Amino acid sequence: MITETQTPEDSKMWTARLRNSWQRNLPIDKLLPDTQPAYVASWIYVFGVLTLVAFVDILISGLILAFAGPAWYHTSSLGLFVNSLHFWGVQLFFVFMVVHLWGKFWMAAWRGRRTATWITGMVAFLASIGTAFTGYLIQTNFDAQWIAFEAKDGFNAVGVGAFFTPTNIGQIMLIHVALLPLVLGVITVMHVLMVRKRGVVPPIDALPGNEAL
Amino acid sequence: MNVPAKYIHFNSWLQISVSNLIVILIMLAIFAAAILIPFPGAHSKSPSDSGDK
Numbered sequence: 001m002i003t004e005t006q007t008p009e010d011s012k013m014w015t016a017r018l019r020n021s022w023q024r025n026l027p028i029d030k031l032l033p034d035t036q037p038a039y040v041a042s043w044i045y046v047f048g049v050l051t052l053v054a055f056v057d058i059l060i061s062g063l064i065l066a067f068a069g070p071a072w073y074h075t076s077s078l079g080l081f082v083n084s085l086h087f088w089g090v091q092l093f094f095v096f097m098v099v100h101l102w103g104k105f106w107m108a109a110w111r112g113r114r115t116a117t118w119i120t121g122m123v124a125f126l127a128s129i130g131t132a133f134t135g136y137l138i139q140t141n142f143d144a145q146w147i148a149f150e151a152k153d154g155f156n157a158v159g160v161g162a163f164f165t166p167t168n169i170g171q172i173m174l175i176h177v178a179l180l181p182l183v184l185g186v187i188t189v190m191h192v193l194m195v196r197k198r199g200v201v202p203p204i205d206a207l208p209g210n211e212a213l
Numbered sequence: 214m215n216v217p218a219k220y221i222h223f224n225s226w227l228q229i230s231v232s233n234l235i236v237i238l239i240m241l242a243i244f245a246a247a248i249l250i251p252f253p254g255a256h257s258k259s260p261s262d263s264g265d266k
Contacts, residue, residue, distance in 0.1 A: 038255075041252045041254060041255035042247075042248075042252050042255065043246070043247035043248075043250055043252055044244075044247040044248055046247070047247065095236070095239070095240055095243065098240050099240060099243050099244050099247060102240075102244050103244070103247065
């Protein structure tokens with residue numbers, strides 16, 4: 001509660017503390033900028049956004065596939081098209097993400113207190129591999145069967161076979177459509193917010209006045 | 214799809230499928246292009262062009 005002598009900034013309510021912390025760390029002009037430093041005018045800076053675009057394509061096509069079901073997407077021509085949109089979206093997602101990763105690695109993008117941004121990107125990459133892996137397992141074809149039986153031996157060898165069963169299509173389907181997209185989505189939002197907070201990493205040879213710090 | 218994948222063996226320590234090699238080469242080509250191809254509207258560096266837009 002705010003008393004008559006207190007200003008909204010003085011409030012000890014958790015909502016006020018959260019609001020003040022957000023405004024301090026990520027003011028609206030940083031969250032939604034309309035200009036970028038001159039060095040961002042390079043194709044290598046485009047691949048993060050391209051990865052996001054591919055992710056949105058995967059989420060939308062995946063939602064359609066989940067609601068319509070395999071009886072639709074394995075038989076009708078429109079279903080096969082949406083299935084392909086999902087599959088090829090994943091291929092592009094990984095190509096864009098790998099080029100983004102290479103670009104950020106060679107410009108040492110963890111500089112300027114951007115360690116957490118780098119780590120969330122790394123975790124997003126690992127979560128993406130898990131999501132793609134479970135996606136391959138639910139193709140319901142011989143490819144999926146082969147991968148599942150190879151992976152089962154791998155999981156058993158590292159001692160997690162009791163929790164992850166690649167041959168259990170129900171478990172893998174739920175992990176693929178519910179758990180991992182949520183994890184990946186949350187990490188991606190964190191990653192983008194951190195990029196907004198710290199700004200796009202400058203090239204290593206950028207002039208001191210040209211840094212987005 | 215119904216034939217075994219073609220593999221390239223190199224010096225007995227590296228084995229890679231042709232399809233995976235092609236994907237890696239495409240990614241390297243895209244990376245090189247992203248570095249080398251000028252971005253539309255980007256102007257070249259000059260001493261007076263050191264600030265933010």
